[in-house]
Structures are given as C-alpha cells and as structure tokens.
Amino acid sequence: MSYCASRYHTVRRHTHPVNVGGIGVGGSNPLRIQSMTTSDTQDVAATVQQSIALAEVGCEIVRITAPNVAAAKCLRAIRSQFSAAGFAHIPLVADIHFLPSAAMEAVEHVEKIRVNPGNYADKKKFAVREYSDGDYDTELARLHETFSPLVLRCRALGRAMRIGTNHGSLSDRIMNRYGDTPLGMVESALEFLRIARDHRYDQIMLSMKSSNPKVMIQAYRLLVERMTQEDMHYPLHLGVTEAGDGEDGRIKSAIGIGSLLLDGLGDTIRVSLTEDSVYEIPVARAIADKAMSLWSSTVVAPATDRIDPYHFNKRATTTLTFSETCLVGPAQPPRVIVRVPSIAALSAAARDLASPKFKDTPPEGLLVPIATAGDLAALCEVAATTPLPFSFLALELSPTLTPDLLQPLLALSPGRLLLVRPFTATEESTLRAFAESVRQHGHFLACELTPAAAHALAFTLRALGDDRLVFSLDASACLSSAGAPAAQPAPLDSAHAAGRYRALVEALHLAGSRTPIWIRTTAATAVRGENSFLSKLLEASFLNGSLLCDGIGDFVSIETEADVTRSLKLAYNVLQGAGARISKTEFVACPSCGRTLFDLQTTTQRIRAQTGHLKGVKLAIMGCIVNGPGEMADADFGYVGGAPGKINLYVGKNCVLYNLPQAEADSRLIALIKEHGKWIEPDPAQA
Numbered sequence: 001m002s003y004c005a006s007r008y009h010t011v012r013r014h015t016h017p018v019n020v021g022g023i024g025v026g027g028s029n030p031l032r033i034q035s036m037t038t039s040d041t042q043d044v045a046a047t048v049q050q051s052i053a054l055a056e057v058g059c060e061i062v063r064i065t066a067p068n069v070a071a072a073k074c075l076r077a078i079r080s081q082f083s084a085a086g087f088a089h090i091p092l093v094a095d096i097h098f099l100p101s102a103a104m105e106a107v108e109h110v111e112k113i114r115v116n117p118g119n120y121a122d123k124k125k126f127a128v129r130e131y132s133d134g135d136y137d138t139e140l141a142r143l144h145e146t147f148s149p150l151v152l153r154c155r156a157l158g159r160a161m162r163i164g165t166n167h168g169s170l171s172d173r174i175m176n177r178y179g180d181t182p183l184g185m186v187e188s189a190l191e192f193l194r195i196a197r198d199h200r201y202d203q204i205m206l207s208m209k210s211s212n213p214k215v216m217i218q219a220y221r222l223l224v225e226r227m228t229q230e231d232m233h234y235p236l237h238l239g240v241t242e243a244g245d246g247e248d249g250r251i252k253s254a255i256g257i258g259s260l261l262l263d264g265l266g267d268t269i270r271v272s273l274t275e276d277s278v279y280e281i282p283v284a285r286a287i288a289d290k291a292m293s294l295w296s297s298t299v300v301a302p303a304t305d306r307i308d309p310y311h312f313n314k315r316a317t318t319t320l321t322f323s324e325t326c327l328v329g330p331a332q333p334p335r336v337i338v339r340v341p342s343i344a345a346l347s348a349a350a351r352d353l354a355s356p357k358f359k360d361t362p363p364e365g366l367l368v369p370i371a372t373a374g375d376l377a378a379l380c381e382v383a384a385t386t387p388l389p390f391s392f393l394a395l396e397l398s399p400t401l402t403p404d405l406l407q408p409l410l411a412l413s414p415g416r417l418l419l420v421r422p423f424t425a426t427e428e429s430t431l432r433a434f435a436e437s438v439r440q441h442g443h444f445l446a447c448e449l450t451p452a453a454a455h456a457l458a459f460t461l462r463a464l465g466d467d468r469l470v471f472s473l474d475a476s477a478c479l480s481s482a483g484a485p486a487a488q489p490a491p492l493d494s495a496h497a498a499g500r501y502r503a504l505v506e507a508l509h510l511a512g513s514r515t516p517i518w519i520r521t522t523a524a525t526a527v528r529g530e531n532s533f534l535s536k537l538l539e540a541s542f543l544n545g546s547l548l549c550d551g552i553g554d555f556v557s558i559e560t561e562a563d564v565t566r567s568l569k570l571a572y573n574v575l576q577g578a579g580a581r582i583s584k585t586e587f588v589a590c591p592s593c594g595r596t597l598f599d600l601q602t603t604t605q606r607i608r609a610q611t612g613h614l615k616g617v618k619l620a621i622m623g624c625i626v627n628g629p630g631e632m633a634d635a636d637f638g639y640v641g642g643a644p645g646k647i648n649l650y651v652g653k654n655c656v657l658y659n660l661p662q663a664e665a666d667s668r669l670i671a672l673i674k675e676h677g678k679w680i681e682p683d684p685a686q687a
C-alpha cells in the first residue's frame with residue numbers, strides 16, 4: 001500500500017512545493033486554508049468586498065469563478081483593488097469550467113487557475129459510445145492541443161494550477177471507459193498531468209472532490225497511489241463538494257477531509273458549506289490545526305493493515321442478536337449507544353429518549369456507569385420500576401466489581417445487558433470469568449483493550465469465541481501511560497485514535513476474531529483537549545468517519561456531550577455523513593458561486609423544512625445548470641437554477657421540467673417526488 005507511509009501515525013506525504021503567488025502549498029508548508037466568493041464576478045466591488053471579508057477571517061487563498069471571458073477580464077480590476085486594499089499577499093484563483101478562452105484571459109490576472117478535467121476540453125453530453133483505442137488516442141491528441149496553451153502560459157507567467165476533478169462531471173470519454181468511479185476520476189486527472197509533464201510544468205495541485213466522502217477518500221488515495229507509480233509528487237487540495245450546510249455540512253467535510261489528513265494526505269483544504277463563505281474558515285482552521293498537531297516524522301508501527309483502502313467492504317463479523325429488531329453484524333447498520341452520565345439521570349434520560357420524535361433515530365443501547373455495589377443496587381431498582389424501551393443496557397463497570405456482585409443484575413431478561421470493562425494483558429482469568437458469566441445468562445461482554453492487550457490475549461479471545469463479545473479500544477489506558485502505551489509491539493500515537501482502532505482491528509484479525517467493534521468517542525480519544533461544540537463535532541467526525549468509511553464499526557457512541565439527545569443526534573448525523581446509516585433525507589447542496597441563479601441558503605432551508613423527513617431520498621439543490629446536473633452525482637431529484645428566477649427539476653440525471661417560475665418550483669418538486677412513489681406524509685409527532 002503506497003498511498004501513505006502509515007495508517008497508524010499521521011506521517012505527512014512528501015510533495016514538492018507549489019508557489020501560489022508567494023504562498024507555498026505542499027512541501028514543508030503548513031496546511032493552507034481557502035474558500036471562494038459567491039458574488040457575480042462582474043460585480044467587481046462586491047467580489048473585492050467578499051475577498052476582503054474572507055482574508056480578514058484567515059482565508060489564505062481566495063477563489064473566484066470566471067464563467068466567461070467578460071468575467072475573466074474583471075479579474076484584473078479585482079486583483080488590483082484587492083491588492084490596493086492591503087491584500088496583495090493573498091493569491092486569487094480563477095475557477096474555470098468549459099471555457100479555455102476564459103482561462104487564457106484569467107491567467108493574465110490571477111495567481112492560479114483551476115480547471116475541471118471533465119469539461120475543459122469536452123462538452124458533457126452523457127453520450128454512451130464505445131471508444132476504440134484509436135478513438136481514445138485521437139481524443140487525447142485533441143485534449144493535448146486544447147490544454148497545452150494554458151500550461152505554457154502558466155509556466156511563462158509563473159502561475160499555479162489546480163486540476164480539480166469532480167465526481168459526476170467526468171468527460172464522456174472517461175465515463176465510457178472507467179465509469180463514474182474513483183478510478184475514472186483519477187484517470188481523468190492523469191490525462192492532464194501527463195500533458196503538463198510533457199511541457200515540464202509542475203506548479204500543479206490536484207483535487208478529487210465528491211459529495212460522497214467514501215468516494216472522495218478512495219479517489220484521493222488511488223490518485224496518490226497512481227501518482228507515486230508515475231513518480232509524481234504534486235500537492236493535494238482536499239474538499240467534499242456540495243456538503244450542504246449546518247451540522248451536516250460540517251460533519252461531511254470533516255469526515256472526508258479529516259480521514260485523508262489522518263493518513264498524512266492533503267496540503268490545502270476548502271470546507272464547502274451552503275452558507276456565507278466566511279463561515280467556512282473557522283471550520284477549516286480547526287480541521288487543519290487538529291491534523292497538523294498529529295504530523296509526525298517517525299514511523300515505528302507497521303505501514304499497513306488488512307483494510308482495502310480503495311474499495312469499501314464492511315468488516316466481516318459474527319452476528320449478535322440483542323433483540324428481534326436489534327441485530328449487530330455485517331449486514332446491519334451500526335447501532336447507536338447513548339451514554340447517560342449517572343444512574344440518577346437514567347430515568348429522565350430514558351423518558352427523553354423514548355420520545356416519538358426519535359422514531360427514526362432510536363438509541364439501541366443506553367450506557368450507564370456503574371462504579372460501586374451501591375450503583376448496582378440502584379440500577380436494579382430503576383430497572384424494576386422504569387420500563388427501559390431500548391434493546392439493551394450497557395453497563396460501564398469499574399474494575400473493582402467482580403462477576404459475583406453482578407448476579408442480581410444478570411438475572412434481568414437474557415440478551416438485554418452488555419457489560420463493559422477494560423482488560424489488561426495480564427487479566428486473562430478475569431476475562432474468562434466475565435465471559436463465562438455473560439454466556440450463562442445470555443448477555444454480552446464488551447472488552448476494552450489496547451492493541452497490545454488484544455495481542456497478548458489472542459489465545460484466550462479465540463477460545464472464548466465471537467458470539468457473546470464486542471470489542472472497543474481502551475482509550476484511557478493509552479492516555480494514562482503518558483502518551484506512549486506500554487508494551488506495544490510497535491508504539492502508537494496516543495492522539496491518533498483512528499490509528500489505535502485500526503491497530504486493535506489488526507490485532508483481532510491476527511487472533512482470528514470476527515467480533516464486532518464499538519467506536520467510542522470520548523474525551524480520551526480527542527486529538528486536542530478543546531471543549532467547543534465544533535471541536536467535539538470534528539473529533540467525532542474524524543474518528544467515526546475514518547473508521548466507518550473503511551468498513552470498521554458496528555456500534556457507535558458519542559460520549560462528549562452531557563445532553564443525551566444531543567449525543568443521539570450527533571451520532572446519527574455522523575452515521576449519515578459517512579453513509580453508514582441513513583435516517584433522514586440526504587441533501588446535496590452546492591456552496592454557490594458567481595454563477596448561482598437563486599438564493600441557495602434560503603432555498604435549501606425552505607426545501608429541507610418540507611422534505612427533511614424523507615428518509616433515504618437524496619435531493620440536490622444546485623445553483624446553476626452549467627455544473628449542477630453533473631455535480632449532483634447520484635441524487636434522486638434535482639432542483640437546479642436554469643435561468644434567473646427559473647428552476648429546472650431533475651429525476652436522476654434527466655431534466656423533466658424546464659424553466660419553472662421559482663414560486664412554483666417547491667410544489668412541483670414535491671409533486672414529482674410523489675409521482676415517483678418516494679413521498680411520505682410527515683409524522684406530526686416527529687416534527
């Protein structure tokens with residue numbers, strides 16, 4: 001596996017630096033933060049004002065769309081006024097789709113050009129045809145001819161370039177040969193890279209964006225693998241495109257960008273939100289700071305594990321049955337556990353979580369800390385008087401509690417308890433005693449282990465079998481050894497919780513175990529000890545997203561929120577963002593730019609309010625027909641700006657209603673969803 005130096009440490013990928021108007025990207029430069037203006041580029045004053053606003057909140061590179069030659073010409077005045085306002089040090093980037101003529105104009109005025117290899121030299125027709133090798137070579141020669149002038153001009157002027165591939169907007173040539181796949185995305189960029197190399201031009205960076213974090217993660221990894229094979233070391237620009245807004249947009253971005261940064265990939269990032277672009281910057285800054293705090297130059301752990309990083313496969317596990325509706329295993333979605341801070345809070349939490357508004361996002365398990373025999377007695381009392389409408393209770397046991405003290409509790413209905421306890425490498429007999437107790441009563445045992453303990457207990461784990469066990473990481477033990485877990489076969493980075501989970505999974509694999517994995521997000525799994533909600537949201541997204549997108553994780557619990565309903569919501573939002581469990585409508589909304597034909601923010605919020613209950617339906621809200629239809633990828637329905645004040649509606653990739661007045665478009669969209677049998681009436685109890 002050559003896409004990264006380590007999957008257990010964050011070892012930054014070696015790249016050659018690219019100079020973007022004096023700002024270095026890649027090499028030994030810090031991660032750079034960038035964003036994009038949303039004004040009409042020909043409104044020079046508004047675009048300069050937005051660029052200044054972005055620079056003032058910490059944006060290091062500002063991108064501006066150049067949809068035509070007239071807009072590209074305006075970049076001269078924008079550059080000059082932006083510099084005059086004191087921002088000569090902030091480079092500007094022209095965003096080009098379709099028009100080489102606009103690129104050739106823009107390159108004269110700004111420090112970097114972004115081209116989309118899916119449409120720079122090709123008009124998108126969604127045509128299905130066979131390309132013989134001869135046809136393909138002819139197409140590549142045409143591409144060479146169209147792209148070369150820009151490369152040569154960038155080289156002459158010292159400009160940088162991004163080859164920015166988007167899932168969903170690949171050329172017909174690539175689509176027909178490779179499909180709309182990560183491999184197609186990579187090949188699309190490589191065609192352009194080879195032309196640049198022919199001209200000895202290397203001031204290039206690349207992106208492989210998708211609104212689906214799994215696709216995006218696989219595409220970037222594959223790109224690095226392929227570039228390494230061709231001795232190319234270009235920096236990477238990371239982003240999840242059309243991520244949407246609010247918590248969901250932040251989570252999706254953090255999952256995609258964070259997972260790659262944990263692997264040491266990425267040199268500049270853009271968090272794309274359907275919000276004013278200044279709100280993207282603090283999120284990007286927090287993501288970049290967390291990632292940079294993990295950069296390490298020492299690799300002592302093995303480079304790889306058994307996960308296929310280029311294809312999604314859910315880890316094969318044994319299936320556990322907690323109830324008729326709560327099975328855990330490879331064919332099941334990850335189950336959600338909510339931690340209640342104390343036994344005293346249990347009844348109130350159970351009541352809150354049983355609300356009908358959580359019908360589609362139920363907590364399957366409730367986790368309660370049990371520190372003393374008194375707690376055990378109190379729990380028995382609560383369990384006798386309060387109906388607990390959950391599939392199981394997880395009991396976080398203090399190591400001082402022995403199996404015999406638990407007997408009254410174990411007599412509760414079989415299969416309803418998951419005992420949770422850390423086990424050290426020397427606690428083989430205790431592990432056996434607990435496993436025996438839960439087996440006798442038909443319950444389950446969650447063993448918290450360091451990777452080293454899993455290694456040391458391999459024989460015992462194999463002997464105990466998989467049918468009553470769950471594994472999680474003993475995160476606190478890693479931290480309590482002052483950042484360096486004791487007796488590891490290969491020391492792990494204590495701050496890299498995803499790496500420690502990967503090492504645990506690898507140790508279990510070596511022990512022959514197919515036991516389900518529980519991803520616990522706690523204060524101990526945090527990269528840094530910040531306490532803001534954004535920081536905790538990013539932590540949860542980094543850890544859960546990177547593991548879930550690699551097919552690891554059968555339970556999740558996000559335990560950094562005191563409020564149980566917040567924990568529940570966050571867990572489901574992270575699962576939705578990772579595509580691991582869909583509990584509501586999936587919105588794909590572009591961040592808007594100078595091409596946008598309606599107010600994306602208010603439109604997205606209005607459509608979400610009417611359709612947010614359509615679990616499993618994917619709706620795209622895109623600002624323009626130039627890129628929208630291509631970039632909305634695999635959405636079921638699309639709401640796309642067709643002309644000023646006019647909306648086109650799509651079913652899949654097909655436009656079915658053209659130029660609707662915007663005032664009618666919402667109701668026509670709902671009618672379309674109904675016609676296709678995907679509408680359900682909202683449940684007032686869940687509103």
Ligand code: SF4
Pocket residue numbers: 590591592593594595596597622623624625626627628631
């Ligand atoms: S889809 Fe949205 S962000 Fe993309 S070019 Fe069109 S308006 Fe701009």
